[in-house]
Amino acid sequence: MLRSAKWRADLTAGVLATWPADPAKRTPWEWAAVRDAVPGGRDLPSSTIKSRTRQVRSFTEKHGRVPVDVFELETAPRAARLLLLSACDGQQATIERGDTPGRALLRLQLPTRPDPRSYAEWTWVACPISLPPTIPTSAVLHLPTLRIVQNRVRADLAFTHAVPRPLGKGHQVALGVDWGLNTLLSAGAVRLDDARQITASGAGGMFRAAGVLAKQHRLRRQSEHLRAKADRYGRLMGQDADHPLAAKHQTLTEELRRVSERRSNLNHALVRAAARWTVDQAIAARATVIYIEDLRSLEARGKGRSLNTRLSQQVRGEIVTRLRHLAAEVGIAVVAVPARDTSKTLPTVPHPAPAPPRP
Template sequence: MARTATARVLLRSGVDEKTGEVVTARVVAERVGWVADLVAGMATGLLAEYWNVDDVARLASGVDDAGRVLPSNAWMALRRLGWGVTAPEGVRVNDRIVRMAQEQAGRILRGAHHRAEMVAGILATWPADPDRRTLTEWDAVREAIPDARSLPSSVIKARTRQITAFLNENARLPVDVFDLEDPPNAARMLVLAAVDRQQATLERADDDPARALLRLQLPVRPDPRSYADWTWVACPITLPPTVPPDAVLHLPTLRPTTGPRGDRTHADLAFSHPVPKTQRKGHTTALGVDWGLNTLLSAGAVHRQDDGRITALGAGRCSGPVG
């Protein structure tokens, strides 16, 4: 079976294919940042326009007005619904840049549906004392929220505190989550999974499976006025050892950042590779994970020896029955 994972890599340099000039990591981050600003601006505009209960429910329904199933890709689903967006006046971008904006906005709007259902359930069963629900009130709120039986109580409590703060400030309960929260701003990133070869390509090097080449179109100015202001930049990537040599590489998500080390571009690189199908029994190694009080997670791995003993990997030995 196939497993998909993600590795974070750094774009250290590039080559402008039009001029042949070497592009430094700082310039690559600057150009990626220009595109990310354009995409984030368009995505934020989409979020502001469709941040309401009716449109989010329409997208979450999974079908369009004609009853056809919406595509799984968020940008395609938004286009099926007629939710378009254009670049700022005077700026020239190709359709793939618009796709990335629609993809990012669509993912956020799809995720908002669960929050909308949760807030609606809490409002419909608003307790007499928001700081201390009775057992009956806990049962009522879990019945009102879809699939809430497995929802941690802390999540419901956090939303209740958020609604209480709104109530104290506005002297009324919010109508829904879209009244409770302002439209979010889109992050500065490029979801290259939404584009095709006319915007970006990624290929592994023939002579070295630990290296790959990312080619993408980037502007030479923050406000490109024509297609001539866009050029192909080839960025070599060194793959970490966690990426198997036979893994299939997928276009990454680029995140330009600014820090003490200067402007940088990180790439969240997804890859798929075959792994043995997981069996329900017969395992000899187990990993136990638990929530910690002072740390987020506490974990430990153990291995069952041939004689039945259990060895704690890297932390001595412990004996006991195998569960």
């Protein structure tokens, strides 16, 4: 959290120090100035600087002046209710496997009173943990992270086990993955022969999630409606806790929380399914590498307000993170490539295409 705050503080300071004459459109010299003022600005996507500029401009329009720094521009961050046991040593927490393969025993020291004053006011507590079947029996267990979910303590357990090492070069079969809107992912396998010719293997496949995405957008619109209504009630209530609208405001807030949880669960399910489908496609094609477009610097222009919102709501980053994790378990490398010019020369069957000159 501190590293994130430091990065946002440096970014905001660089944008404020080189505030352009027209925030909606920087000149080439103003772009060079802001990149020089931000640490690592030369490699920073333009969309990140534009987003921070819009945030500062909104603050200026609301208050009639520019903010002093990021601490005036943003509210205080919220810390998650987590207990990172990985930061503890063996004198505070230990974990070991139980007598059966699907059990583990977590032992940690907890205080016996809210304000412990000496070591005698701490005691060891044994917490049995049920291991999921996805953890191999030969894996080495590490101290988990404890979090509270619906008044129950959950353990995010980390483990280490040996996996095949992915190849760094010399790939002969690759799986190319392309992003879409209604068709979330499109994948096709290609083969590189000894003559440096790329040939597509079959017609490829598509991961269609139109139904899930439609439900996701419906929940997003419902969440936006509830948020706008709750904010309206909050402005009408002011500081009056006994206002007649207090009960309705509380009901809207609780319903908004439930809709947000449904959206999160739907996104997590979509991430797991999309990543699993992609890795299964690579395994079926006997590919040793997956190439996927890097859309972190994507800027949707001229698509309309509704379509831009749908593009920004897709969970691409979580899919790539999950994809890297699943691919590493089977020894498949995952390479993110710039999206620019990736659709200009497509290999077709039976006409091979030459391999691109760049690595």
